[in-house]
Amino acid sequence: MFKLFRVVILLFILFVVGAGTVLTKWRSTSWKRPQQVAVYPLNADGRPQTQQYIAGLTTESFAPVTAFFEREAKHYQLPIGDPVYLKLGPQIQQLPPEQPAEGRLAIMLYSLQLRWWAWKNDAMQGYRPDIRLFVLYHDPALSPRLPHSLGLEKGQIGVVHAFADREMTGSNQVVMVHELLHTLGATDKYGPGGLPSYPDGYADPERQPRYPQIHAEIMGGRIPMSPDQARTPESLKLVLVGEVTAREIGWRR
Ligand SMILES: [Zn+2]
Numbered sequence: 001m002f003k004l005f006r007v008v009i010l011l012f013i014l015f016v017v018g019a020g021t022v023l024t025k026w027r028s029t030s031w032k033r034p035q036q037v038a039v040y041p042l043n044a045d046g047r048p049q050t051q052q053y054i055a056g057l058t059t060e061s062f063a064p065v066t067a068f069f070e071r072e073a074k075h076y077q078l079p080i081g082d083p084v085y086l087k088l089g090p091q092i093q094q095l096p097p098e099q100p101a102e103g104r105l106a107i108m109l110y111s112l113q114l115r116w117w118a119w120k121n122d123a124m125q126g127y128r129p130d131i132r133l134f135v136l137y138h139d140p141a142l143s144p145r146l147p148h149s150l151g152l153e154k155g156q157i158g159v160v161h162a163f164a165d166r167e168m169t170g171s172n173q174v175v176m177v178h179e180l181l182h183t184l185g186a187t188d189k190y191g192p193g194g195l196p197s198y199p200d201g202y203a204d205p206e207r208q209p210r211y212p213q214i215h216a217e218i219m220g221g222r223i224p225m226s227p228d229q230a231r232t233p234e235s236l237k238l239v240l241v242g243e244v245t246a247r248e249i250g251w252r253r
Contacts, residue, residue, distance in 0.1 A: 030248030031078055034085040037180065038129035040092050040122075040162040044136040044161070045143065053164035056139055064081075065173050068236040076241070080142060084180075089124045089132075095219040096134060101149065115155040131156045133176055133182050137164040144167055149175050151182025158183055170235030175230055177236060184249045187240070189219040195230050196220030200244040218243035 039056045039062060069084040097113045101104035118132055138146060140162060146161040160178035162172035182188075189201030199205035201220025204212055212225040216239045222230035223238060233239050246252040 015105060031080055034082050036129045037084055037086040037129055037131045038089040038124055039133045040089040040093050040134055043137045044138045047139045050137050050139045050164040062086050064178060064236050072241045078248050088129055092121045094121055111152055118157050133158040133160055135160045135162050137162055140165050149179050151179030152187050153183055157185040171232055173232050173236055174239055185221050186245045186248045190221050196222055196224050203240050215240050219245045
């Protein structure tokens with residue numbers, strides 16, 4: 001009897017979580033109202049230089065991100081002009097749980113841990129974000145290479161690794177938007193070695209001659225220069241949303 005009761009409770013929880021996920025998915029890709037995004041900075045290496053960079057951040061620092069969404073929404077003739085509303089949240093002191101290298105179960109558990117961590121550490125007042133981006137800033141002098149960033153559709157959480165360097169602000173924002181779009185259901189469009197996949201990962205697959213491309217497709221990540229070379233876009237001005245990504249996030253039927 002007790003066992004049956006436990007099974008019923010468990011099924012009920014699974015149902016609620018499942019229904020919640022479906023509802024979020026429907027709400028976030030129907031684009032009837034702007035998606036509310038919160039950006040929480042974190043000092044990944046504890047360095048005073050990194051802290052100084054974070055202290056200089058304001059909501060205005062992320063204006064290129066909202067401008068990017070406005071420009072692309074116009075291109076896809078979205079009924080709302082401002083698809084994304086972004087606000088800078090308070091700095092978070094506790095770093096997120098470490099990301100496992102691989103293994104489906106490990107990643108599933110990690111995603112639950114991360115959602116729990118995000119819930120516990122979200123100290124934002126008077127603003128209910130749909131999407132939460134946790135940006136871990138690193139001093140480039142200490143970490144010339146960054147760990148992988150990620151964006152989870154379930155829970156709509158992104159963990160972004162970025163450089164605490166004004167020169168890198170543009171490329172940091174490219175990574176932020178990439179992960180943000182993952183939380184809305186967009187998939188990666190690059191292959192081995194980080195080369196954008198043709199045609200979906202190209203901003204202008206019809207371009208003649210095909211190389212060099214001028215823009216990067218946001219989920220392709222980089223600007224293809226030749227069949228085996230691509231470069232990192234230094235700002236969102238060099239990035240756009242391709243047709244397939246637009247369909248994945250509900251901008252195209
Ligand atoms: Zn990705």
